[in-house]
Amino acid sequence: MSNTGSATTPRIADQVNEFNEGFTAQIGPEFSKVFDDEQSALRAAGVPADAVQPGDTVVEATLLTPQGAEVSLAETVGAGPAVLVFYRGSWCPYCNLTLKTYQAELLPRLRERGVALVAISPQTPDGSEASVTNGSLEFPVLSDPGNVLARALGIRTEPSAEARAVHTELGFDVADSNADATGDIPFPTVLVVDHDGTVVFADVHTDYTTRTEVDEIIAALDLLEAPESPEA
Template structure:
């Protein structure tokens, strides 16, 4: 019988286009005061740029103890398969931009990676219970892990935290980052995508200091090994 392959995913709007659509409704919902707070935070993050020492192509990933969505112990080495992986660092299931992106990767990126035997791994500092929420709400079929205390994120130089005004705005919206994080702090990663080999060599790194922007699928696919 002829070989069959996974059907190509149906084309979808880019992440940037989906973010633009989301922002239109979100800013109308939260009003000008809170919108100004988040706009200023994003502007300051862009002005500061990617931190010196952030992970880059050519680096080797450190080993790290992680936890899966069921609460079982795991590790970065165990998660990366023999054909390497795409690793996505995200802020948490409380972040609408993260949820939008992970769902987009599920629909548009995962089928391509499966064709090539490359794993897709998402990592955040949130509790396993919050990770499970991200899995269920996004219908995610790839590995979702917790980096308790952002140990791995610190080693990769991509640690950040919402500014005080943004934390206060979050409170106005009914949540706090620390309530979702495994270590009960506000520490979170800059949204980051890495392409890594089976032995943990980083061949592509894209760090986004502005959390409303993310790495598009076409960019990730272009960075995969031939």
């Protein structure tokens, strides 16, 4: 699997490293330690045992468009394979740079294959609209109020109490962005699903500063589209 980025957009991991340098300098060592400790605890806990994995089926769900209209996941995805991206919200800088990278580097390659790309978060429709506007996104960005779909997939979590306290100090509370006014969020997750909703690739990131690289998603699609070997 190639880990090289394109000539135009660096790998997400490289963008994260660059962002973290400036962010740490901006918020100072005390607040940075809180987030570092949170990330360490998340990595240590690992992916939940009941989290979605290949072979599972994605349940049908009613989601909201940025305009507040109800839409089913099935009609959004259509008849072909799809890439589903679960992210925390437009308030999350790691989510924003990831979605922008997928817009620039992943979407064109998915369009060539007839594969849908859909991003899903628990935030309000206004938050989804902010994600679309900030990233100039051309793929569906939907709200999952109450994390109904994220719960069904076993990827619901929430910031630590200490991290939320720092959020407050920085003038932000995730509950103000979520459609159900809670602090619940999904682990950043990418799923590749077949035309029948079967998960063929699942990448759940407990550490929200890490994300699924474009090449990993394309490699999963290559395996999905590869013809089966004839039986001997």
